[in-house]
Amino acid sequence: MTAPQVIDETPKARLREQRGWYWYDWANSAFYTTIISVFLGPYLIPVAKAAACGKDFPGMPVDACVADFDRLATDRLGFVDVLGADIRPAAFFGLIMTVAVLLQIVVLPVVGALADHTGRKKELLGGFAYVGAIATMCLYFVAGDRYLLGGVLFIVANLSYGASVVVYDSFLPQISTPNERDRVSSRGWAIGYLGGGLLLALNLVLYLGRDSLGVSEGMAVRISMMSAGLWWAIFTIIPLLALRNRPVPAHETTALRSVGGSFRQLGRTVAELRRYPRTLLFLVAYLVYNDGVQTVIGNSAAYASEALKLSKNVQISTILMVQFVAFGGALLLGALARRHGTKRTILASLVVWTVIVVVAVFLQEGAAAQFYAMGFAIAIVLGGTQALSRSLFSQVIPKGKEAEYFSLLQISDKGSAFIGSLTVTLALQFSNSYRIAIVSLVVFFVIGFGLLVAVNIPRAIRDAGNEVPERI
Template identity: 30%
Template sequence: MADTNRKTIYAWALYDWANSAYTTTVMAGFFPVFFKQYWANDLTANESTFWLGVANAVAGLVIALVAPVLGAMADQGGLKKQMMLSFTSLAVVMTAALFLVNEGQWLMAVLVYLFGAIAFSGANVFYDALIVDVAEQHELDRVSALGYALGYIGGGILFAVNVVMTLHPDWFLLADKVEAVRWSFLTVAIWWALFTIPVALFVQEAGETGRKGLLASAKAGFHQLGDTLHHLRSLRQVWLFLIAYFLYIDGVNTVAHMAVDYGLSLEFNSDVLIAALLMTQFIAFPAALAAGWLGGKFGAKRVIIVSICIYALACIWSSTMQNENDFYWLAAAIGLVMGGIQALSRSMYARLIPKGQAAEFFGFFNMLGKFATVFGPLLMGVASVLSGSARFSILVIVVLFAAGAIVLYYVDEKGQKPEV
């Protein structure tokens, strides 16, 4: 690997290190709890849950609907990096703005979070698409895995620091836990902005020097999107992969989003659940790197299918958990495959999509990723109500993993890259 290419790859991968602080500290860690206990302390628990759910749903729906259009525009105008940096700038500003939201201002908190979540997801569309500009075909698995690995360790490091800030605010010359959480949001914004600088300086997309204007890009993008939708049915490997991805990534997302809730339903201590979340982040770092190597040696599809099987077995085993130590073992198992299945899905998809349309097709990829956060939790909820057992509800996720693995088996990952 040439030194110039190595520098470009690490600059690109550091963006995962940068924005993962948002997913750990803000989305998964502090915002949901702080929203209930501080910003929305005058609302009932059901009301605060409703508004938080609305914010997440609206953010996911907006980016799901516009991602393919924005991607097509970026492809036609050579705007992938520019649009990624624009969305990132908005996300950083919104994250920093959480520091300024005062107690009881729940509506302001919802709006700031909503715009931040939309911007975060929008930036990821173009970040994912840039992989085809920084890595050769034979490097895609390792480069994608490097990004996810750095994301897990970077997000985990800052989250660990933020947790210590809330446990011992006096160590950081802070008044109390509330001030520590507010400063945690600000540290995420600074971290995100700082580690985005290498992408801005060292990553250059193909065709960047021949950009079109925004209006011209929009016109060409809509035209290209129409052509793609017309021809998508002939791109068998692409849509077959997208169906498989939708199924198994729904299972992955459900495990990620519902694991803490499942642990609480089994009456496990919340401190144990936070510790398990941190442990998962740090296990996922070397595991993602290993998955990239395994994907290059044995093929991404094989490693993804093995990862799906491990996820399914983990769900089956988790239905029998008896104590908090079992939850740690579950977290360890998930950490081993979580980064790999996401990284290799990204690299495998990059091999299948048409040349010159990466942002548009990653728009579809991210669109399905957003929609694939609905059916799994819904299945768990229905199963829990009908059976009266949280343990039974986790088993229904196995259906999603099984269906995804079966469809993925029929995808030819070595098929010739199509031209549209």
């Protein structure tokens, strides 16, 4: 009979794991900033247009066709084929984003259950990270009319990214005590902003200086996308060396039985969530206010161009500023949480978010300085709101089911995104004003604030069988 594995949980051992854990935020943030936030969408749409040009306008030079595509396209021409359906090139990126989100909603709970059921979190983290990183590096080969290749690679990379984050987040309660949780979560989030911002800055240097380097625009984008995968792969080595698996109760040994056992365990977890009504209420509160956060970020560039008539250079420089200021903002809110309590700090950040979206209505057209100021305010509360929410959630979930519950947090993050987008769409449809569309998001922060106020956090922590930290 094998002796049970003994894990060193001394402060020194925990600190070593925490330092390694931070680096995965640094590694994977490059995918989000370089691929999702900046490069892939604007690059993939012209690739899809090139495919439509080759199909519907074969006698016309591709570059000229792409440049004049919106005029050439008709109700019958200017579509690309996606599994037999005719899709407008402009809608292709939105389509693959939707597919990626839907797949995450289906897959992430299974990933969480598998991680908790088998206890092989480090192996799962590495596996998902490297599948995602390799798919991201392969975006380099998306050129010409290979829009389908780009779509498939992005879906694989994005699904792997989400799955790896579920496993990564589930380490947080295992490598930190309740009183360390806010500090560790905030530092991880802050370092992620720093890493993602650093690579994005290097890629923007390449992109903006491509002419002097003798590199075409398409090649500069492809190199930038490949670099995000390479960055992700290289820096994932550090957490894989530092993190340790914890022992779990005896379980099925074969892979097939482990997956089957994971499904059964997931079913039990969803059913028993009713035993933790305060945890469920926090999850709903997070779903609401985080939807507001994600929608504000997702529509900032469109607001800058449509409502404020600001240039691409202003938008890009603001994105960079947000990355680096958010590093300090996450650390600042983490420090405030340790002094005033996590719940109070999150509530204060929601008040700031409310002020931001109200003030956005009054920004003047062409006023870049005002937009920079709004971006600065967003950066201060952005990382902290999310990092402290992750930390607080880790306090109200039962031990041994961390990955399953964090998969539910990720699903609430990904799956609710359409509500904010729908709100903006309806506001634009009825008002034709981005200013009204942005201010309509205040409802998410107000309702989220009210729901979070209603959560008895100390009681939720005790109900989950955890120790209540000194300040919460």
